[in-house]
Amino acid sequence: MSKHSDLARDLFKEGYNCSQAIVLAFSDETGLDRDTALKMASPFGLGMAKLREVCGAVSGMFMVVGLLNGFTDPKDKGAKSEHYKVIRKLAEKFQEENGSIICKELLGLTGEKTPEGKPIMTKKPPCKDLVVQVSEMLDAYIEERKIQA
DSSP states (O other), rough: HHHHHHHHHHHHHTTOOHHHHHHHHHHHHHOHHHHHHEEEEEEEEHHHTOOOOOOOOHHHHHEEEHHHHHOTTOOOOOHHHHHHHHHHHHHHHHHHHHHBBHHHHHEEEEEEEOTTTTEEEEOOOOHHHHHHHHHHHHHHHHHHHHHHO
């Protein structure tokens, strides 16, 4: 494991959500200060504020890539297209390896609830492992960018 994946895993274990763990772990690469990184990523945990939609670790990965290589000129269609291509490629790789980028599917949520109102999951939450995996994907992306530069 890399320093980023170790840090992201440790941050997640401390209680930061999956998205916060990713964005903060890569703040050395993005230049974000701690508070900005944590606040920016805070709504994206548990598939966007517990909506169980796009995985928070995946959302965090997209934010990091945007900070590193996003476009700023709305008229630069080439930069926009290239950026979206990179994001789709990362999403497809994650989906290939995990079957989905959707939180509820990754968690195996059935839509049913226990008598106490807790969601029923059909598998152990993979979140810590996904945070590590996404960190490794980002490290590979960053290394590839350095080689191409």
